[in-house]
Amino acid sequence: MLTAFLFPGQGSQKVSMGYDLYKHTDIGKKYFDLANDIMACDIKNIVFNGPDDKLKETKFTQPAIYIVSVIIGKILIDRGLVPAMVAGHSLGEYSACTISGSFSFENGLSLVKLRAENMQIAGKTNPGTMAAIIGMSFEDIQNICTTTSRENCLVVPANHNSPNQIVISGHKSAVEEAMKQARDSGARLVKELNVSGAFHSSLMHGAKDALSEALDKTEINYANIPVYSNVSATATSESDEIRLNLKNQIDSPVLWSSIIMNMKNDNASKMIEVGPGKVLQGLTRKIDQNLQSMGMENLEQINEFDYV
Numbered sequence: 085m086l087t088a089f090l091f092p093g094q095g096s097q098k099v100s101m102g103y104d105l106y107k108h109t110d111i112g113k114k115y116f117d118l119a120n121d122i123m124a125c126d127i128k129n130i131v132f133n134g135p136d137d138k139l140k141e142t143k144f145t146q147p148a149i150y151i152v153s154v155i156i157g158k159i160l161i162d163r164g165l166v167p168a169m170v171a172g173h174s175l176g177e178y179s180a181c182t183i184s185g186s187f188s189f190e191n192g193l194s195l196v197k198l199r200a201e202n203m204q205i206a207g208k209t210n211p212g213t214m215a216a217i218i219g220m221s222f223e224d225i226q227n228i229c230t231t232t233s234r235e236n237c238l239v240v241p242a243n244h245n246s247p248n249q250i251v252i253s254g255h256k257s258a259v260e261e262a263m264k265q266a267r268d269s270g271a272r273l274v275k276e277l278n279v280s281g282a283f284h285s286s287l288m289h290g291a292k293d294a295l296s297e298a299l300d301k302t303e304i305n306y307a308n309i310p311v312y313s314n315v316s317a318t319a320t321s322e323s324d325e326i327r328l329n330l331k332n333q334i335d336s337p338v339l340w341s342s343i344i345m346n347m348k349n350d351n352a353s354k355m356i357e358v359g360p361g362k363v364l365q366g367l368t369r370k371i372d373q374n375l376q377s378m379g380m381e382n383l384e385q386i387n388e389f390d391y392v
Contacts, residue, residue, distance in 0.1 A: 085351075085353045085354060086350070086351045086352045086353065086354070087165070087167050087168060087352065087354045087356060088168065088169045088170065088171065088347050088352040088354070088356070089160075089167040089169075089180070089183060089356055090170075090172065090173070090176070090355055090356065090364045090368070091153045091157070091170070091171070091172035091173070091176030091177070091179035091183075091357075091358055091359050092149060092153065092172075092173060092176050092359045092360060092361050092364055093149070093172065093173040093174035093176045093363075094142065094145050094146055094175050094283075095277075095361075095363065096149060096359065096360045096363055097140070097145050097149050097360060097361075098360055099132070099133065099134035099136050099139055100131075100133075101152050101360045101381070101382075102131060102148075102151065102155065102360075103131075103132045104383040105152070105155050105156070105159070105382075105383055108383055109155070111159060111162075112155050115151060115154065115155050115158075116128050116131075116155075118189065118190060118193075119147065119193060122190060122193050122194055123193070123197060127147060127151070130148065131144075131152070140278075141280075142204040142207070142280045142281070143201050143204050144200075145200070146175045146196050146197075146199065146200035146203075147196050147197050149175060149176075149179075150192065150196045151193065152359055152360055152381075153358055153359030153360070154179050154182050154189055154192070156358050156359060156380050156381070157182075157358045158183070160358065160380060163386070163389075163391050164391045165356075165389070165391055166309075167309055167356070168309070168352065169309060169310045169311075169312060169319060169347055169350065169352060170183055170184050170309050170311055170312070171311065171312035171314075171343050172314075173243075173314070173340055173363075173364060174243075174283070174338050175196065175199075175200075176359070177311070177313070177329075177330065178196050178199075178330070179192075179358070180311050180312075181304075181307070181311055181326060181330070183309065183358075184307035184308055184311050184321075185305055185307055185308040185309070186304050186307045186311065186323065186326050187302060187303065187304055187305065191302050191303065195295070195299065195302060195330075198294060198295060198298050199295050199334065202290065202291035202294045203280075203281060203283065203288060203291045204281070205290065205291070206281055206287065206289075206290045206291040207279075207280040207281025207282070207287075208280075210281075210287040210289075210290070211255075211281070211282075212253065212254055212255050212259070212281055212287045213254075213259050213276060213277070213279065213281075214242060214251055214252065214253045214277045214279050214283060215251065215259050215262070215263050215274060215275060215276045215277060216245075216250075216275050216277060217249070217250050217251070217263075217271050217273070217274050218248055218249050218271065218274075219248060219271045219273060220248075220250070220266060220269065220270070220271045220272075221247075222241065222244060222250055224269065225241055225250045225252065225262075225266065226241055228265045229241060229262055232258050232261045232262045232265065233258055234258075237254075237255045237257060237258045238254045238255060238258055238285070238287075239253070239254030239255065239259050239261075239285075240252065240253060240254055240285050240286075240337070241253075241337055242282075242284035242285055242338065243284065243337065243338045243340060244337060244342065245338075245340050245367050245370075246340075246341050246367050246371050247341055247370070247371065248370060249367070251277070253282040253283055253284055253285040253287075254282050254285050254287065255287070259282075260276075263276065283334075284333075284334070284335065284336060284337055284338060285335060286335055287335075288334050288335040291334055291335075292331065292332075292334045295330075295331065295334060296331045299327050299330055302327075304323040304326055305323055306322065306323055307321040307322075307323075307326065309321075311326060311329075312343045312346060313329040313333070314336070314338045314339060314340075314343070315329050315332045315333050315336045315337075315339070316339070317339040317342035317346050319346070319350065340367060341367075344367070344368055344371045344372065344375070345371065348372060348375060352375075353376055354375075354376045354378075355368045355376065355378075356379065356380055357377070357378070357379040357381075358379075358380050359380075359381060360381050361379075361381065365377045365379050
């Protein structure tokens with residue numbers, strides 16, 4: 085029975101997350117203090133005290149989740165829980181790469197900071213939105229997106245979260261039309277998401293350019309633990325592949341459902357969500373109920389885990 089670490093993405097944040105790690109672990113204090121220097125702002129105060137609206141800003145949300153997730157992952161490994169494979173949903177792929185040894189906490193946070201800032205800028209330069217659709221097949225949603233999209237007004241499948249849940253992304257009018265068509269076609273739930281841009285679509289090209297330049301200058305090592313890529317759903321440890329995957333990830337769909345199934349096919353049976361929230365635990369159960377799914381988001385859970 086192999087264990088996989090899964091790292092959450094944007095949307096799993098909550099005010100006060102990681103405070104127990106900062107107060108009661110050496111690595112928690114070290115990494116939060118380092119984060120304040122790298123972020124050039126008091127990210128500790130934003131994470132621990134909010135307000136919630138400020139923490140929800142993309143430029144703060146992504147670094148905050150990365151910091152907490154990496155701290156928890158490092159503590160688990162230090163205590164003897166070493167995963168056989170790792171993956172992260174969107175932003176979470178950077179946490180996965182750090183835990184795999186692909187790059188340092190400091191370099192990872194610098195990349196996440198740049199990614200978040202430029203995604204927020206791209207969201208203002210090329211305004212868009214996202215919506216979740218539950219209860220329709222990928223093929224039907226793809227057809228709706230294809231028929232709805234037109235020149236300079238597109239909508240695409242962005243997150244393949246589970247066989248029954250797809251998130252679409254694009255220009256607001258195109259997303260709204262696709263939502264209407266999905267409802268008319270019998271979708272069980274259609275809901276616009278509270279996001280600051282059309283993530284994982286071509287509207288993020290500006291952010292991709294800035295991030296690609298930074299990735300080319302960042303030292304990326306051979307991964308000690310295989311990383312399952314958002315863009316291919318397959319595992320790699322090669323530094324050049326990891327760099328390319330992270331470049332392409334920002335404007336490509338997240339193939340999460342395929343990642344989980346590929347991990348299962350590679351003999352993973354215990355999936356541990358490492359970081360705030362329970363989103364990935366819920367998706368794992370929807371993808372395959374036979375997989376063991378659990379979460380680690382605070383010091384109490386870390387201390388109670390049976391490491392034998």
